[in-house]
Every structure is written in C-alpha cells, then in structure tokens.
Amino acid sequence: MLADFPGDHGVVISHPHPLYGGSMHNNVVRALVHAYQEEGYSTLRFNFRGVENSEGDFGNGVGEQEDVKAALKAMGKKNMDLVGYSFGAWVNALGLEKFEEAQRLIMVSPPVSFVDFSFLEYSPRIKLVICGTGDEIAEYKKVEKMLPNWNEQALFRVIQGADHFYSGYEEELKLIIREFLDKN
Secondary structure (H helix, E strand, O other): OEOOOOOOEEEEEEEOOOOOOOOOOOOHHHHHHHHHHOOHHHHHOOOOOOOOOOOOOOOOOHHHHHHHHHHHHHHHHHHEEEEOOOOOHHHHHHHHHOOOOOOEEEEOOOOOOOOOOOOOOOOOOOEEEEOOOOOOOOOOOHHHHHHHHHHHEEEEEEEEEOOOOOOOHHHHHHHHHHHHHHHH
C-alpha cells in the first residue's frame, strides 16, 4: 500500500511473521506508517509472499528478501529508510547488503530470542533499534548486548512495559520514530 508524498524521502516497512498472522495491517506497521507520514515521508507497506492476497508461498526469509527488494524499487525515492518489525526486521537484516537503495535501517523488536542474528555484522546503516521491556521474543537486554556488533552508534530505545505486540504503546512508538526523524 503506497502513500506517495512530494519530495525525496520514503520508507518501506516490513511486517511480522506471516505464519503467526503478521501482515501489513498489523498495529505496529500502521503506527510506523503514520509516524513517517506525519513527517512527510512517502510510505510503502506490503504483504510478503503468500500473505492475504499476495501470490507465492512463505519463503522462510529468503523469498521475502526478494519482496523487500521489489518494494524498495517500487518506492524509488532518493532517500529511503527500511523499517522492519519482528520477522520483518530479521528479513531486512538478512538482506541488508542487497538493499543498497536503503540509506538507513530501523529495527523494531528484532526477534533475537526466536531466530539467529549472529550473521549480522557491523553496518553504519543500522541507525535505530526499538524494543519493549516486556518483549520475550526480542528481549531488550539481549538486543542491547548485540547492538555494539551491529553499530555502536545506533540509537537504542526501550519502551517501558511494552511487550512484543505493542498493544497500547503505539503512540510511544510513533513518538520515538518522529523524534528520530526530526533529529536525523
């Protein structure tokens, strides 16, 4: 779902795990879209292959990288962020070297307690990582320990009380994104 605004700034947002009900209609994805739109960014959220009316089958993170690559190409803005939530953060991290169109990577609840992130090496494009203190899938203390290997200068924000689903914490999430965009 593309919302195209004037200017060179855009964002592509990847959703949570499709086998657990994740789609572009997720509350966190919608909050991210709204935060970026409020800052004047064009936004593109999409369903990975096999989700809802999308063609194809679940690709175990590999095929989904092709979906992200196609979404970045479709967005086509000069200055693009790539944001992933949960499974989407993992897919974006897996394909980071392929996604040269994206200047910045933002990860919301990278699921370090659920899937392996040891492949992810230092990248100056990793700019912001967000977790909740109640998140058992993206345990913030584990993420905090991994972050220096990813980019020691990346911002790390923790939302007190938020679990992996951010229900009731969407406004706090939006505020973190908007503050990041205002300062960067």
